[in-house]
Amino acid sequence: MSEAVPPSGTAVRRAVPRINAAFADAGVTGRLHALDIDTGASVSVAATHLTPTSSLHKVCLLATLYREAAAGRLDRTRQIDIPAAERTPGLSGLAVMRDAVRMSLRDLATLVVAVSDSAAADVLWREVGFDAVNRTMAELGLTDTIAVHDMAAIREALRAHPDLTDPAALADISILNPARTNRSTARQMAELFAAVWREEVCAGEPAEELRALLGLQAWTHRMASGFPFDDVRVSGKTATLPTLRHEAGVVEYPDGGRYAVAVFTRAASAAAILPAADAVIGTAARIAVDALRSV
Amino acid sequence: MDLLAHLRYFHVVAEEQHFGRAATRLRLAQPSLSQRIQRLEREFGVRLFDRGRGGAVLTPAGQLVLAQSESVLDAADRLRSVVERLQDGEAGTLRAAVPAHLGGAAVAALLTAFQERSPGGELDLRELTTAEQTAELAAGTLDAGIVRHPCLATGLSFGPMLHQPLGVLLREDDPLAARPEVDLRALTGRGLAMPPRANSPALHDETLTAGARHGFTPTAIRIVEGLEFTRALIRSGADLVALIPDPPPEPGTTWRPLAGRPLSWRTSTAWRAGHDGPAVRVFAEAADLALRVHSGMFAAPAERPRAARPEMEFAL
Structure with missing residues (x-):
């Protein structure tokens, strides 16, 4: 348990304008939800707006994989043969490797987290299925968290728009429209991480x-x-x-304080490399966590 | 015009914020001091003080001149000490340095302990930043020093590492000053007065990171050199604090320890590797004793646990 007493409402209220100022300074608009996993106290900025999740939905997929495995409906050590052809193209992991591999479901999951391997993720989407993932999210109460397609479909949708630097073209891309792609909210992504840490997704050794x-x-x-x-x-x-940068996760202090945080950003610039937009995710998360840890 | 002398007058007025008090301290007649400051203002072509009934307040231009002239005066002091050393022929003299904020008692104890252990040996002691010390140790113009860590260690040897807990320097009437100790998190929303980052970049960054780790990210950083100027700034603005070891008490500001001792300055003696002659060893012993007894320093606590992350690229 955290040594910190629940934060004063003042600290949390004061954090919100500072978070928005940090987003503005980085040239992004942002959504954030941070919660103390043990006390439930939270900081929110536009936390219930539906937002495309893209690779964040891989966490829903892995949570479902482990929940199904813990329930005995699936064996996470089962080996899968993955030929070199037919892999979802990408920029990391199996997606860039050239030869056939044989790998367990849980080792595929490892590559999905470690390097956001889209080829490994799509193998797992086929093994676990959209219905199971959406059902699991509904069981956890995360009813706005919905998957409609895999990473290959997201890539295809992007390829239909060759000019990803034109703001007008970007406005038309289906996968930037939360109604037409995998979606969730900052609040629900933080709650999903909190559920994993509270052992509400699965318990014991699979949860660890x-x-x-x-x-x-x-x-x-x-x-x-x-x-x-x-x-x-x-x-x-x-x-x-394009223009979207997110991260959701958990921050754990050695005094026992643990905080689930999701930060979603949309940049004004369509540039692919925007260090300030990446870094503000950490800045905003720390302002929120500091508020939750305040005296 | 003797620029150095006029700059010294200017510094005293800036510290006192009052011509009358400054004149008393300098043992000058007030009109004479006023004339000298006016002379300096004519020389620079800017007004340095706003003069009012309450005293003399630095103008923005005056603040700039103050910050810049500090290094001029320091350099002049160094020049004088070098010249004196040349005149003395350097016989039996150990050239040593201490960092700022060590405290008068510790420096006095160091001098005494050195004399006791090395009768007849001369100790030429200067106040230098860590960066200046490491540069002078490498250049051979300094024999031994007391440095703050982290510092660049190439070519140097070090004595035992000692910790000196930092506390917070607050305005006397700050509500936090009423508490026996202050939680770093309670400083949220304040600015932080710090010496220039160039003095010791690694320590500057480490202080900010350790502050953030314990819940304090300053809203702004005000660069200021020297304890007196730091106190003056804290007195003049409620939202500014400094994180320093226990300073000699002075009305206007109050120092409070930090709850849980989350921050400390790590200090050790240093000398050029392979150049630890008898005088250097005596200095290191005397310094270690003086720091433990008079600066409240203690030997290093156990290492904090580390959380392994893939970016470390090696397993713990």
Whole structure:
């Protein structure tokens, strides 16, 4: 349990304008939900707006994989043959490897978190299924969290728009419209992480394995950049689409304080590389966590 | 015009914020002091003080001149000490340095302990920043020093690492000053007065990171050098604090320890690797003793736990 007493309403109220100022300074609009996993206290900024989730939905997929495995409906150690052809193209993991592999469901899950491997994710989408993922989210009370397609479909939709730097063209892209793509809210993505940490998705050893897995993401330019502390653990998953940069995860302090945070951003610029927009995810997350830890 | 002398008058007026008090301190007649400051203002072509009934307040231009002239005066002091050393022929003299904020008692104890251990040995002691010390140690113009960590360690050897807990320097009438100790998180919304980052970049960053780790991210950083100017700024603005070791008490500001001792300055003696002659060893011993007894320093606590992350690229 956290040593901190529940934060005063004042601290939380004061955090919101600072978070919005940080978003504005980075050239983005943002949505955020941060909650103390143990007390339920929270900080919210536009946290219930439906937003495309893109790669963040991989967390829904993995949560379902582990919940199904814990219930005995699926064996997460089952080996899958994955030929070189027919893989979803991407920029990391199996998506860029050239030869056939044989890998367990849980090792595919590891690649999905560590390097956001879209080829591995789509193998799991086929094994687990959209219905099971959407049903699991509904069982957890996350009824706005809905998957309608896999990473290959998202890629196809992007390829239909060759000019991803034109703001007018971007406005028409189906996968930037939450009604037509995988979607959730900042609040529900933070609640999903909280549910994993509270063992409401699954309990015991599978839950420990799932939490350890979610701590393996290799990149640290977003959420983790706000917590550059040797003794603080940051677990999380990023998502990126043209102008959209998200991350959701859990921040754990050695005093027992643990906080689920989701930050969704949309940049004014369509540039693919925007370090300030990445870093503000960490900045905003820390303002929120500091408010939850305030005295 | 003797620029150095006029700058020293200017510094005293800036510290006192009052011509009468400054004149008393300098043992000058007030009209004479006023004339000298006016002379300096004519020389620079800017007004340095707003003079009112309450005293003399630095103008923005005056603040800039104050910050810049500090290094001029420091350099002049160094020049004088070098010249004196040349005149003395350097016989039996150990050239040593201490950082700011060590405290008069610790420096006095260091001098005494050195004399006791090395009768007849001369200690030429200067106040230098860590960056200046490491540069001078490498250049061979300094024999031994007391440095703050983290500092660049190439070519240097160090004595035992000592910790000095930091507290918060507050305005006397600040509500937090009424508490026996202050939680860093309670400083949310305040600005932080810090020395220039260039003095010791790694320490500057480490202080900010450790503050953030314990819930305090300052709204702004006000660069200020020297304890006196730091106190003056804190007195003049309610939203500014400094994180420093326990300073000598002075009306107007109050120092409070931080709850849980989350921040400390790490300090050790340093000398050029391979150049630890008898005098250097005596200095290191005397310094270690003086720091433990008079600066409230203690040996390093156990390492904090680390959370492994893939970016570390090696398993713990």
